[in-house]
Amino acid sequence: MTPMRAMVIDDSRAMRMILKRIVTKLNFEAVEAGDGKEALDLLHAMTEVPELALIDWNMPNMNGLEFVTHARADPRLREMTLVMVTTESEQSQIVRALAAGAHEYVIKPFTEGAMIEKLALLGLVPTGANS
Amino acid sequence: MSIEVEVNENDLAEMVEQVWESYLDPEGVSPLIPTYDENQPSEVHSSVSITGSWTGYIVYASSVQAARRAAGAFLAMEPDEVGDEDLSDVLGELANIVGGNVKAMLPPGALLSLPQVVLAPEATARFPGTERISGVYGMWEGEPVSISMWQSRGDNKEGAE
Numbered sequence: 001m002t003p004m005r006a007m008v009i010d011d012s013r014a015m016r017m018i019l020k021r022i023v024t025k026l027n028f029e030a031v032e033a034g035d036g037k038e039a040l041d042l043l044h045a046m047t048e049v050p051e052l053a054l055i056d057w058n059m060p061n062m063n064g065l066e067f068v069t070h071a072r073a074d075p076r077l078r079e080m081t082l083v084m085v086t087t088e089s090e091q092s093q094i095v096r097a098l099a100a101g102a103h104e105y106v107i108k109p110f111t112e113g114a115m116i117e118k119l120a121l122l123g124l125v126p127t128g129a130n131s
Numbered sequence: 132m133s134i135e136v137e138v139n140e141n142d143l144a145e146m147v148e149q150v151w152e153s154y155l156d157p158e159g160v161s162p163l164i165p166t167y168d169e170n171q172p173s174e175v176h177s178s179v180s181i182t183g184s185w186t187g188y189i190v191y192a193s194s195v196q197a198a199r200r201a202a203g204a205f206l207a208m209e210p211d212e213v214g215d216e217d218l219s220d221v222l223g224e225l226a227n228i229v230g231g232n233v234k235a236m237l238p239p240g241a242l243l244s245l246p247q248v249v250l251a252p253e254a255t256a257r258f259p260g261t262e263r264i265s266g267v268y269g270m271w272e273g274e275p276v277s278i279s280m281w282q283s284r285g286d287n288k289e290g291a292e
Contacts, residue, residue, distance in 0.1 A: 011245075012224040014205035014217065018154065021207065058227065058245060087231020092239060108228045109146075109153035 004124065005050035008032045009039045009067065010085070011059040015108075019054050019085065022115050026125045028052065036062030040070055049080055052124055055102070057086035057093070065100055072101030081122055085110070138236045138280060143267045146232045147278055150225065155204045155271075163269035163276055171268055171275040174198075177222035177248040178258070179230035184238040186283040188258050189230040191222060195250075197274035198222055219248040229278055260284050 006028040008019040013034075020030040031050065033039035036059060043049060053071070057064040064084055071077040082102045088094075089107040097105060104118050119125045144165075151162055173192035180188050193201070195218075199210035202221040206213065223246035234241050258281045266279035 012220050012227070014202065014221045014224050017206050058231075058243060060245060087228050087234075087243070089232060089235040090239065108231065109150045111153050111157070 003027050003029050004052065005029045005031065005048070006052040006054060007039060007043070007050045008054050009034075009036060009059070009064065010054075010056040011035055012056070015056065015085075019115075022112050023052070023054070026116065026119065035059040036064060036067030036070070039067055043071075043077060049077055051079075052081045052083065052119070054083050054085045054106075057084060057088045057097070065097060068097060068100045068102050081124060083118065083122070085115075138233050138265060140265055140267060142236060143229070143233075143265055143278055143280065146229055147267050149232075150228055155201055161272050163267070163271050165267070165269045166275075168268050169263065169266055169277070169279070171277060173252050173275060173277065175218070175222060175248075175250045176252070177219075177226035177246050179226045179246050180244040181230065181234055181237065181241050182244070183242050184240040186285070187261055187264075188281040189226060189233050190258070190279045190281060191226045191229060191277075192252075192279070193222075193271075193276040194274045197271050197276050200272065200274070201225065215250060219250065222246075223248045233280065 006023040008016045008030055010016045011034050016032045023030050033042055055064040055067055068082055071082060083104045083106060084097045084102045085106045087108045094105050104122055106115060106118050120127045147163060156162060174195045175198050176190055176192035178188045178190045198218050199213045202213040202217045203210040205221045206217055226246045230243055234243050261281040261283050264280050264282045266277055268277045
């Protein structure tokens with residue numbers, strides 16, 4: 001079976017490492033990008049679009065909200081599940097991200113278990129993958 | 132009349148606990164032990180600024196050894212394998228995480244900056260025109276770590292009516 005792919009988009013290498021460790025443990029193949037623009041460039045160069053993107057909000061060049069808006073406007077990226085992973089935890093920001101087309105929202109700091117539960121809710125990993 | 136700041140030491144301590152539980156001490160074996168000493172030394176620090184409904188800085192400061200340990204925990208490396216670039220990256224992310232959560236407790240209309248990292252001691256001169264209004268100070272495996280909140284003295288425009 002072909003493994004699913006996840007793109008981790010965060011300007012912090014440390015945070016990308018943490019997210020990569022989690023999705024790799026869940027049998028995703030992970031690719032990473034340091035900001036929204038780099039992510040879009042990579043996605044446009046890929047023959048197959050990842051099933052999942054984990055997206056920070058505050059990044060240089062192109063922030064996470066802008067990335068979500070671009071991704072939602074691109075028919076080729078429409079099937080990709082978009083999860084914001086960010087410190088922007090105000091209700092108004094969450095509403096903005098969801099309105100722009102994000103599917104889920106994870107607030108930093110998060111535990112590995114909390115992230116896996118979110119991905120299970122989205123049907124991307126089996127329920128109970130955390131146990 | 133100054134804007135009412137709704138973030139106190141207990142809120143900061145709760146955030147710090149979440150950061151430790153999530154990244155720095157997931158096994159729960161080496162928590163930050165409070166010292167309540169706002170003058171404890173630091174060798175490196177990172178900060179994010181918040182502007183808008185509240186103006187000031189959130190500052191994460193520690194010894195180099197504690198910063199190396201934090202970077203090692205994030206990157207799954209031994210502390211002595213951590214380079215300056217990784218050190219800066221992790222210090223910045225720690226300030227970003229705490230700053231983002233502080234911002235969520237402030238009145239709407241605040242903006243969070245990208246983090247700034249200085250591999251040198253925290254000094255009041257770095258945050259001119261501000262005063263420290265809150266902080267969590269502790270030792271992590273014998274090394275000093277602090278998270279503090281600095282408010283701009285000019286921050287008196289919102290919420291006055």
